[in-house]
Amino acid sequence: MKNFRFLLIAFLLLVFFFSCKREDPIVDIPIKYGNIGFQFTHNVDGQALVVDTLIYTNAAGNNYMVNEVQYFVSDIVLQNSNGTFFSFGTGSDVHYVDSDLPSTSTWSVPDNIPVGSYTSIAFTFGLNEVRNLSNVFLNPPESNMFWPEFLGGGYHYMKLNGKWVDTASNLSAFNFHLGIGQTYDAVVVDSITGFVQNYFTVTLPNSAFTVREDKTTTVEIIMNMEKWFNTPNVWDFNECSATMQNQTAMQRAIENGGTVFSVGPIQ
C-alpha cells in the first residue's frame, strides 16, 4: 500500500512537472528600427554664430570674431533606458564639421537604431588614439586637418580661427587648435620627449530622446563658442593666441571643452 501511494504520488508529481515543462513555441519578436540624424550648430551667447564680424566679447574682455570652426566628433554612444549602449558601425564612427561647408552641418547616420527611449548621447571630441592615425583621411576637407607627424601625427581635433583686438589695438589672429600635445625636454630646446592624447568625452546634458519605428529623430548639437573661453578657464588671447605645441594651453582648452556642447530641439 505504501508502495502504491508512493507510486501514485510520484506519478502525479511527474504529470505536474511535465505539464509545467511543456515548452511554448518560441515567438521571434522582430526588432524595430528607426534612424537618427544630427544637426551641428554654433552659437555665441545664445545666438547663432555670425562669422567674420567683430561683435563678440569674451570673459577676458577681448573683442573678437570667429572666422571658421572645423572639428571632428567620433564614437557617438547612445544609452538606452534599459541600460544598454548603442554605437554606430564602421563608416558612421567619425563625422567632420566645417562652418565653411554647410553640408557638413547635417549628418544623417545610416545605421538602424533600435526603437525605444534613450537617456543620453555621448561622443568623443576629436579622435582617440586608435582612430587618430596619420593618412587615414586621404581626401579633403578632412586631409586638410592633418596634424604633423613630428608633433604626434593624426589630425587636428579642431581648428577654431579668428581675430581679436590686441592690447595695441591691432586686429590680431588667433588659432585655437586642438590635437595631440607634446612634452618637451626641460634642457634641450624643442626636444620632444612624449605625446599627450587630448581628446575628451562629451556627455550631452538633457539629451534624452526616443527612436520611433521608421522615423528619423534629429538632434541638434550646439557648440556654444564662448564657453571655450570662459568655463572654467578664462581665456585671454593676449596671453595665448596659438595653442599648438603648447600643452599647457591645450589642457586648459580641453577643460573648457567639457562645457561647450549642449542639445537643442530634438525632432
Add this chain to the structure above:
Amino acid sequence: MVAGVAAVFFLLTACTKEVPVTVVYIGDSTQFNPKPYTIVSPWFFPTQMNIPADNPLTVDGVFLGRTLFYDLRFSGYQSADSQMCCATCHVQENAFECGMNGAFPNGHPVGITGIATPNVMLPVVNLVWQNDGYLWNGLIHPDNPQANRRSLEDVVSMAVYAHHEMQSDTNKARNAIAVISGYKPLFKRAFNTETITFHLMAKAVSQFIRSIVSVNSKFDQYLLHQISLTTSEGNGFVLFVTEQGADCFHCHGGDGNPLLTTYQFYNNAKDSVFNDSNDRYGVTGDPMDHGAYLVPSLRNCELTPPYMHDGRYTTLDEVINFYSEGLVNSPYVSPLMHKIANGGAHLTPQQKADLKAFLLTLTDYDLTSNPAYGPPPSFP
C-alpha cells in the same frame, strides 16, 4: 586579321616603385576601343580625382590631348609667327609654368598680341586633385552661374579666346585642326568620331592636363621611407610643419597633405590696399576675400618663379624673407597668418637656409623629364 597595329608608348612613372610603366596601344586605328588611363601615385595621395563623368581619361584621349597641347596650329593661325599652343607658356622643364629662363624672362607671359596676362602663371600640374576652383581666384567652378566657366575644359576654351593669350576663337582653332587628315584617326580612337569639334579638342587637352601629376619629388621618396633628408632639409621640414616655426603647413600641406596646398583662397598679408578686380572677392563678393588668391602648390617651386599672384618676388629667398618679416596687416588677412602681429615668423638666417633646403626637396625631376608629358614623337 588585324588591319593595322598602332603602338603608342606612354612612359608613365610608377612613383611608388620608381619603375617606368609602358602602356602599349595595339589595335585597329579605325576602332574605338577606349583603354582607361590610370594615374599612378604613392599611397598617401588623394583617392578622389576631379575627372568629369563625361570626360574620363583614356590612353587615346590623353595622347590626342598631348598632341594638341604641343601643336602650334591649335591657336588657329596660319602664320608661323602668330602660332601658339599650350606648351608655348606651359613648359615641361619649368614644371609647366613659363619660368624665367625662356620666352618670358620676367616670368610673366604675354599673349600673341603682346598683352600680358593679368597674373603670373599657375602650373598645370596635379589639377586632377584640385576641387575648389581653377585660376588664382577660383573663377572656374561647377557652381559658376555662367555655363562656360565651370570646368577645366572651359579653361582651355578661355585660353583660345583670351586677348592676353591666343586671341583666337574656337572655330578658327577647330578649322585649323580639322583640315589635318592625320588627326581624324586620333579623334576616332579617342572619341569614336572623325568629326572634329572644338568641344572634343578641349576634352582631349583636358585629359592630357589631368594626366600630368607630380608625385616623385625627393620629399615623396622621403615619405615613402626610400631616402633620408639631410640635416638642413630635415630642420627645414620641421620649421615648415610647426606652428612655432615657420608654420607653412596650415595652407601648404606637408606629410598629411602631399599636394603641398589646400587649394583654398587666402589673403596672405602682402598688401593693405586692394583694388584688383581679379582677386577672390571679384568672384565671391565676400568682403573677407579682398586680396585673397589661390594657395599655390609648393611642388616644384624651385622651377616656378616668379612668386605670388603678381610675380612680385623672383627668388625663394625673397619669399622666405617676406614670410619671416614682411607681413602687412589688413582687416582681410587670413587668420591662419597668425604671426601677423609680429610681421612674420622672424626666422634666423640658418632657419631660412634650412627652410629653403626643404623647399628644394619638392622638385620632381620625373615630372620635368617624363617623355609621356613631352611633345609627341610626331605631329599629324
